[in-house]
Amino acid sequence: MKNKNIIHKDDWKTPKSFYDKLNSEFNFDFDPCPYQHDTALWDGLEIEWGMRNFVNPPYSRKLKTAFVKKAIEESKKGKLCVMLLPVSTSTRLFHDFILPNKKELRFIDGRIKFEGINTRGEYVVDKFGMHDSMLVVFDGRT
DSSP, X not given: OOOTTSOOOOOOBOOHHHHHHHHHHHOOOBOSSOTXXXXXXXXXXXXXXXXXXXXXXXXXXHHHHHHHHHHHHHHTTXXXXXXXXXXXXXXXXXXXXXXXHOSEEEEOSSOOEEEEEOTTSOEEEXXXXXXOEEEEEEEOOO
16 A cells, blocks of 8 residues: 555656667657656647657556547557556456557566656666556557
């Protein structure tokens, strides 16, 4: 259970080696959720995405849901959206949105070590996620 008195960050960077492996397969041209991005400059939920998108959204429920719905919307425009998400297969988001719209679903073996600022304000490169991870591919290309 999360300690409600600690500030939990919702911005964690995908490890470069993990991203590079995916990028070699999918050849991404856009990331609507770059690490430590200033949303005052542009908001990934409000702009048009690229044709081949890597999406590691914030994992808070509201933002994660919004980015999944946006990825589905973008894929229906003929785009590829590869999402790195926490595994939560008992949710409405999974059953009502992910399953009916996904082209592919991959469960990641082991937990990913994300990079970012921990609750002590230190930059860490070995922070295991609280959940297992999965890749969800929404692909509207013909």
